[in-house]
Amino acid sequence: MTDLSLGKKTSRYRSHKRAVLTRNIFLYIFLTIISIIWLIPFVYLIFQSLSSIYSPSNFMPYLPTEENIANGYPVWTFENYVKLFTDTNYPFWKWYLNTFVISLVTMIIQTVLVLGTSYALSRLRFKGRQGIMRLILVLGMFPGFLSTIIIYFTLQLFHMESNIFSLILIYIASSAMQYYIAKGFFDTIPKSLDEAAMIDGANKNTIFFRIIMPLSKPIIVYTLLISFTSPWGDFMTASYIAGGNPSMMTVAVGLQQMITLTQRVEMFPTFCAGGVVVAIPIMILFFWLQKYYVEGITGGAVKG
Amino acid sequence: MDNREQVLASQLEYLSLSKPQRAIYKISHFFLDLPKKISDSFRRIPSKTRKVKQSAEGVFSSIYHAGKEGDYKTRISFILMGFGLMTRNQILRGSFYFLYELFFIVFMCLIGGTSLASLPYLGQIGRVTYTVIDPDFLIDIETTVYYDNSFTILLFSTITFILILILIFLWYNQLKDSLKLQRMNYIGKKASDKESFKNIFDKSYEKTLLFLPMSGLVLFTVIPIIIMILVGFTNYNSEHMTPTSLFDWVGLYNFEELFASGSASNNNIFLEVFGQVLLWTLVWAFFATFSNYFLGMIMAMIINIKGIKLKKIWRTVLISTIAVPQFISLLLVSYIFSDYGVVNGILTSLGLVTGRGIPFLSDALLAKVMIILINTWVGIPYTMLICSGLLMNIPDDLYESARIDGASPLKMYIKITLPYMLFVTTPYLISQFVGNINNFNVIYLLTSGGPAFSYPVADVPYQVSSTGVGHTDLLITWIYKMTVTSNSKDYGAASVIGLLIFAVVAVISLIFYNRSNSVKNEEEFQ
Numbered sequence: 158m159t160d161l162s163l164g165k166k167t168s169r170y171r172s173h174k175r176a177v178l179t180r181n182i183f184l185y186i187f188l189t190i191i192s193i194i195w196l197i198p199f200v201y202l203i204f205q206s207l208s209s210i211y212s213p214s215n216f217m218p219y220l221p222t223e224e225n226i227a228n229g230y231p232v233w234t235f236e237n238y239v240k241l242f243t244d245t246n247y248p249f250w251k252w253y254l255n256t257f258v259i260s261l262v263t264m265i266i267q268t269v270l271v272l273g274t275s276y277a278l279s280r281l282r283f284k285g286r287q288g289i290m291r292l293i294l295v296l297g298m299f300p301g302f303l304s305t306i307i308i309y310f311t312l313q314l315f316h317m318e319s320n321i322f323s324l325i326l327i328y329i330a331s332s333a334m335q336y337y338i339a340k341g342f343f344d345t346i347p348k349s350l351d352e353a354a355m356i357d358g359a360n361k362n363t364i365f366f367r368i369i370m371p372l373s374k375p376i377i378v379y380t381l382l383i384s385f386t387s388p389w390g391d392f393m394t395a396s397y398i399a400g401g402n403p404s405m406m407t408v409a410v411g412l413q414q415m416i417t418l419t420q421r422v423e424m425f426p427t428f429c430a431g432g433v434v435v436a437i438p439i440m441i442l443f444f445w446l447q448k449y450y451v452e453g454i455t456g457g458a459v460k461g
Numbered sequence: 462m463d464n465r466e467q468v469l470a471s472q473l474e475y476l477s478l479s480k481p482q483r484a485i486y487k488i489s490h491f492f493l494d495l496p497k498k499i500s501d502s503f504r505r506i507p508s509k510t511r512k513v514k515q516s517a518e519g520v521f522s523s524i525y526h527a528g529k530e531g532d533y534k535t536r537i538s539f540i541l542m543g544f545g546l547m548t549r550n551q552i553l554r555g556s557f558y559f560l561y562e563l564f565f566i567v568f569m570c571l572i573g574g575t576s577l578a579s580l581p582y583l584g585q586i587g588r589v590t591y592t593v594i595d596p597d598f599l600i601d602i603e604t605t606v607y608y609d610n611s612f613t614i615l616l617f618s619t620i621t622f623i624l625i626l627i628l629i630f631l632w633y634n635q636l637k638d639s640l641k642l643q644r645m646n647y648i649g650k651k652a653s654d655k656e657s658f659k660n661i662f663d664k665s666y667e668k669t670l671l672f673l674p675m676s677g678l679v680l681f682t683v684i685p686i687i688i689m690i691l692v693g694f695t696n697y698n699s700e701h702m703t704p705t706s707l708f709d710w711v712g713l714y715n716f717e718e719l720f721a722s723g724s725a726s727n728n729n730i731f732l733e734v735f736g737q738v739l740l741w742t743l744v745w746a747f748f749a750t751f752s753n754y755f756l757g758m759i760m761a762m763i764i765n766i767k768g769i770k771l772k773k774i775w776r777t778v779l780i781s782t783i784a785v786p787q788f789i790s791l792l793l794v795s796y797i798f799s800d801y802g803v804v805n806g807i808l809t810s811l812g813l814v815t816g817r818g819i820p821f822l823s824d825a826l827l828a829k830v831m832i833i834l835i836n837t838w839v840g841i842p843y844t845m846l847i848c849s850g851l852l853m854n855i856p857d858d859l860y861e862s863a864r865i866d867g868a869s870p871l872k873m874y875i876k877i878t879l880p881y882m883l884f885v886t887t888p889y890l891i892s893q894f895v896g897n898i899n900n901f902n903v904i905y906l907l908t909s910g911g912p913a914f915s916y917p918v919a920d921v922p923y924q925v926s927s928t929g930v931g932h933t934d935l936l937i938t939w940i941y942k943m944t945v946t947s948n949s950k951d952y953g954a955a956s957v958i959g960l961l962i963f964a965v966v967a968v969i970s971l972i973f974y975n976r977s978n979s980v981k982n983e984e985e986f987q
Binding site for chain 2: 196308
């Protein structure tokens with residue numbers, strides 16, 4: 158009797174295991190295909206940046222294949238990178254430095270403001286809290302570009318257009334609008350922690366810095382990342398505010414003008430080199446801070 | 462009692478229906494209940510007005526009490542803001558109020574007063590050009606002098622208006638506080654600067670935290686939006702460009718010009734183009750938001766499955782694509798899929814395509830599909846990043862008990878995962894939808910709005926012809942073309958379209974926002 162039921166169990170177990178195995182194989186194949194789709198354009202970017210000529214019929218330009226060698230194409234060259242940094246028409250160094258300063262300053266100030274706003278809206282109870290949240294929601298619905306036009310005219314009055322400082326101000330001023338995700342995170346931290354600390358005589362400032370912040374590393378890292386990358390990659394505001402003045406441009410505006418205003422095809426490899434160089438700092442930042450967000454930034458502060 | 466029976470009866474009726482019938486029941490009842498809801502909101506008006514009246518009465522009565530019961534210190538506060546506080550040991554707070562009043566008076570004398578006075582005309586003399594004959598060289602020297610600047614007047618009037626609101630608010634607050642302190646002194650309690658300093662970090666901590674973000678919001682978002690709305694009622698365009706010339710109020714002219722006036726054919730074309738752009742904006746926002754949301758969630762779920770190994774690597778591969786700034790990946794992809802791009806190049810060299818190649822981004826319909834597909838390619842890693850943590854938060858025992866009850870994976874997804882995720886992420890979804898309606902980057906960098914519309918007739922309104930509006934243009938990129946790339950620089954018309962975008966977005970998102978559980982049950986969730 159016992160043998161029979163055990164045998165039944167193992168066979169069922171085996172078939173279950175086989176089903177799981179086939180499912181996993183399918184999933185692995187799926188994930189591999191997805192990874193390839195997501196990575197291929199960037200592989201292409203790197204390959205293109207390392208070859209001097211743009212030819213659309215060649216997906217992997219200038220791999221040392223027989224055909225390429227026969228055609229006399231150069232194999233692997235850093236020409237584009239050299240051109241990028243030395244071309245006098247495009248002061249890439251200057252753009253890069255501008256963008257770096259803007260992003261760094263914005264990151265530091267904006268993170269403080271976003272976390273403060275989210276904390277106040279999530280864990281403090283005061284008159285007008287719902288009102289502020291609704292106001293921010295409504296303000297977010299206006300096309301931001303229209304207010305950029307007005308800000309530009311205003312800056313023009315004070316002769317502050319095409320200026321790094323004005324761009325930083327504009328980015329920082331929108332901090333309050335980005336409270337959503339950090340607020341969602343703070344919402345998951347149990348209220349009992351605050352209450353216990355309050356009974357021990359802590360004030361709200363102490364609770365914020367000593368109790369909530371240490372629990373919030375993932376969201377701090379996420380906010381830092383987002384507030385660094387969004388000015389780094391912002392195109393619309395930067396092109397409107399700083400678009401006219403080549404020495405005040407950011408990389409986004411500069412590179413876009415490089416391939417749309419001039420002969421596109423000729424500058425494309427240089428653009429790709431620019432793309433690689435622009436992506437490097439963020440890549441470094443992402444890999445450095447990886448452990449904080451790979452498990453998911455919204456994982457909640459206190460599990461269980 | 463009667464009402465309850467009715468509810469019970471309708472619930473029984475609902476339960477007896479099959480699934481599709483239930484959906485139809487819900488939809489039909491949503492519309493059937495609309496009149497009732499509207500009448501309910503009308504019925505609530507008296508109680509709401511009563512509330513407003515009560516709070517207004519509260520304000521006026523405390524002003525009245527301050528006048529009647531206040532000692533000389535409180536009474537002087539009516540004119541000299543902060544006097545009552547300063548003389549009652551709250552020197553810091555009192556001097557803050559006083560300084561604001563001083564600043565306000567100086568501002569009004571220097572700028573505010575003149576701006577408000579010229580607001581009805583937006584300036585009278587724009588510029589005067591006169592020639593002076595130079596006595597030494599006998600050459601005419603032309604000199605231009607600028608007087609009024611309509612934009613400056615609009616800007617400073619708005620700022621003045623906001624400063625007045627702040628003044629009223631502060632004036633009322635200091636009066637109330639002064640009376641409160643007076644009463645406290647009467648029973649022997651004293652306030653000090655030290656205490657109000659302490660409050661910055663405790664009782665009124667939210668003011669400390671919100672002061673800078675909110676003032677940034679007012680300066681860089683609220684004021685520009687107010688001005689933009691006002692510009693919608695002016696003739697601000699290339700012919701009335703500051704500082705060389707003035708612009709003026711034109712009332713509803715911009716609305717009329719866009720939607721009512723003009724020759725019949727002219728107008729039809731505008732409405733047709735507007736309708737198409739609006740429709741595509743809505744379709745795009747819908748697909749872009751939900752495709753990213755669901756596909757990103759599915760990706761996160763697949764990677765979260767217990768048997769799958771190398772979780773970190775799969776996640777890192779996807780997340781590392783975020784590290785490349787969007788403008789680069791979008792410009793790159795627009796290059797790859799262009800008519801003479803790599804994809805067409807390879808297809809041609811493989812002999813699959815002859816001639817011009819597949820018009821991925823230059824055919825109206827194909828371009829729209831490609832934009833949505835490319836957008837999922839850009840957006841899925843973000844959604845995955847946000848979803849994977851949330852998914853891990855769902856208690857395992859929910860799935861366990863569902864599995865014991867024999868639920869299929871699909872059922873578990875619909876009954877457990879999806880409601881939970883929607884509960885937590887509705888505000889995020891709404892902000893994504895709004896963001897997509899105003900998504901400039903993806904459209905502008907991929908297609909720049911092309912391919913352009915073509916018209917059977919020559920007589921095309923200039924908002925359409927001068928901007929080169931195209932099939933993949935969203936309203937926001939159309940506005941960009943109107944104000945930046947086209948020569949007419951029609952800020953008035955752009956503002957009107959901006960207001961229309963706002964109306965559409967506001968209606969849709971407020972409906973969802975107010976109906977979403979995460980807003981209704983915020984406290985419960987914490």
